[in-house]
Amino acid sequence: MIVAGRKVAVVGMGGAFPTCKDLDDFDKKLFAGESMIREWPKTLQYPKQIRSTVAGYITEPEMNLEAIHPVPETEWPETYVDHLGRIPDMNLSTADLGCVWAMLGAQESIAMAGWTKEETESEQTGVVIASGGGGNVVSRHAWHAFYELGKKTRMAGSHTVDRAMSYREAANVSCLIKNKGVCESIISACATGLGNIGYAYRLIRFGLQDRAICGGVEGTALETFIGFDAMQVLSKGFAPAESSRPFDINRNGFVCSFGAGIVALEEYEMAKARGANILAVIDEYFNNSDGDGNMFYPSYDGQRRLWKGLMAGGNVKPDVVKVHGTATPVGDILELVSVAESIGESGYHITAPKSQFGHMLGAAGSVEFITALLMLKNQKVLPNKNSDTLNTELENFQKKPDWNGPTKPASEYRHLISQDIVDKEINQIVCLNYGFGGTNSAMAISRDI
Amino acid sequence: MENANERKEILDGLIEVLRTVRTIDPARLEGVTEETDFLTDMNTPSTELINIAAKVEQKFDIEFEDEDIDRMGSKVKDVIDLIIMVKERGANN
Numbered sequence: 001m002i003v004a005g006r007k008v009a010v011v012g013m014g015g016a017f018p019t020c021k022d023l024d025d026f027d028k029k030l031f032a033g034e035s036m037i038r039e040w041p042k043t044l045q046y047p048k049q050i051r052s053t054v055a056g057y058i059t060e061p062e063m064n065l066e067a068i069h070p071v072p073e074t075e076w077p078e079t080y081v082d083h084l085g086r087i088p089d090m091n092l093s094t095a096d097l098g099c100v101w102a103m104l105g106a107q108e109s110i111a112m113a114g115w116t117k118e119e120t121e122s123e124q125t126g127v128v129i130a131s132g133g134g135g136n137v138v139s140r141h142a143w144h145a146f147y148e149l150g151k152k153t154r155m156a157g158s159h160t161v162d163r164a165m166s167y168r169e170a171a172n173v174s175c176l177i178k179n180k181g182v183c184e185s186i187i188s189a190c191a192t193g194l195g196n197i198g199y200a201y202r203l204i205r206f207g208l209q210d211r212a213i214c215g216g217v218e219g220t221a222l223e224t225f226i227g228f229d230a231m232q233v234l235s236k237g238f239a240p241a242e243s244s245r246p247f248d249i250n251r252n253g254f255v256c257s258f259g260a261g262i263v264a265l266e267e268y269e270m271a272k273a274r275g276a277n278i279l280a281v282i283d284e285y286f287n288n289s290d291g292d293g294n295m296f297y298p299s300y301d302g303q304r305r306l307w308k309g310l311m312a313g314g315n316v317k318p319d320v321v322k323v324h325g326t327a328t329p330v331g332d333i334l335e336l337v338s339v340a341e342s343i344g345e346s347g348y349h350i351t352a353p354k355s356q357f358g359h360m361l362g363a364a365g366s367v368e369f370i371t372a373l374l375m376l377k378n379q380k381v382l383p384n385k386n387s388d389t390l391n392t393e394l395e396n397f398q399k400k401p402d403w404n405g406p407t408k409p410a411s412e413y414r415h416l417i418s419q420d421i422v423d424k425e426i427n428q429i430v431c432l433n434y435g436f437g438g439t440n441s442a443m444a445i446s447r448d449i
Numbered sequence: 450m451e452n453a454n455e456r457k458e459i460l461d462g463l464i465e466v467l468r469t470v471r472t473i474d475p476a477r478l479e480g481v482t483e484e485t486d487f488l489t490d491m492n493t494p495s496t497e498l499i500n501i502a503a504k505v506e507q508k509f510d511i512e513f514e515d516e517d518i519d520r521m522g523s524k525v526k527d528v529i530d531l532i533i534m535v536k537e538r539g540a541n542n
Contacts, residue, residue, distance in 0.1 A: 070507075158500050
């Protein structure tokens with residue numbers, strides 16, 4: 001349980017972001033209101049098989065990486081070459097693309113944190129990172145070579161396990177930075193990114209670790225995209241920059257995106273004592289489950305209980321609520337009214353950063369956490385792009401006889417949902433993310449003042 | 450009697466394969482002889498040996514039996530012996 005007097009600071013961040021060459025570029029594009037969503041050439045190769053064609057994807061060259069294809073006619077990457085020499089070849093040989101991004105994000109986070117080699121390699125430094133999906137790009141070749149081509153298992157390569165196992169990102173980062181504390185993954189679908197940061201926060205708050213590298217990743221993979229496209233939950237029919245439309249009446253699905261968000265956490269007094277630049281202090285983390293037996297449908301009761309748990313300590317009064325806001329037909333407005341019911345209808349702004357870069361799945365929570373850190377730094381609220389028209393009528397779920405939440409339509413909350421960047425004093429931000437299986441997570445962070 | 454030229458050709462082909470293995474330091478491929486040991490001299494990670502075997506199969510258009518690989522030593526000459534043996538086995542079938 002919580003150890004009295006222990007607080008947790010965020011002291012570093014890094015990762016991989018669509019169309020951005022680095023974190024600074026991401027910061028600039030976000031606060032210029034730019035979209036990072038593009039038409040994805042890979043989807044266009046299968047025009048008869050795929051519905052959605054837009055994504056927030058990242059290619060290997062965009063990260064100064066090169067995939068080595070020993071069999072030219074396949075997409076299987078035997079390994080990656082880092083043209084900037086950041087990651088040793090030995091570490092690259094055990095990594096899929098998402099793992100490489102995680103390692104780069106970890107290096108950036110540690111550099112920004114200013115940890116010494118001894119601190120990084122300490123028994124008191126943990127690694128908690130995961131992705132939402134499996135190592136699909138690596139697995140596909142292995143299964144194809146064995147089942148379809150009838151090849152020996154060795155033709156799948158001897159790194160199919162380490163490059164595709166569920167906790168590959170944590171394992172690869174730990175082998176790179178050589179920490180001696182915990183190395184684990186918390187996997188909870190689209191709540192994964194925030195869930196790993198939340199777990200790492202607890203490790204420090206509970207006195208089990210002093211430092212942690214944590215976050216979420218989703219490596220570019222058409223295989224991952226295909227699964228969601230099959231569910232018909234992806235945005236379709238809009239120009240790329242207009243395709244992610246949280247809260248807008250014409251929203252018809254999310255934009256499937258990829259990326260990595262890694263942060264460095266440290267026990268507050270230790271960070272303060274060594275003069276670290278404190279990006280934020282984590283005030284609270286709370287997570288729960290819907291408990292209604294529904295795999296997909298968001299739960300108003302689950303989200304209300306989430307807020308209740310987050311606010312139990314009496315220290316949560318956000319200036320900004322960074323919502324999950326995927327732009328799926330049901331989720332956005334249910335989330336909107338649960339926020340309004342929980343913390344009132346004024347005095348804060350809501351922002352859905354997915355409007356600029358789409359839904360990064362297992363990376364969503366951590367990359368959006370980084371957007372919250374940048375909002376604290378810049379003292380600006382990110383825009384809800386494309387939330388052009390809010391429904392003036394009640395949503396279907398609000399018309400059900402057992403509905404016990406607000407009976408106002410989305411348009412009544414326009415003052416909370418700006419389409420433009422808002423300049424204001426921001427002292428506290430709440431981050432929300434949810435995932436399939438009915439998992440809900442919430443974190444409150446504050447400026448260190 | 451094995452043909453010395455054949456062994457040299459296989460050695461050259463093997464070095465070509467090894468150059469594509471990114472976890473082997475290219476500097477260690479200078480002066481490789483049949484007596485060079487993959488594990489001790491080239492510092493090859495043991496997990497890479499199976500990848501090298503798979504690449505050798507593609508390069509020389511042969512297929513090892515699982516037992517061949519189980520028995521294979523870690524010196525360059527062991528791999529060359531195996532390639533010749535498997536090639537001959539294929540020719541006799």
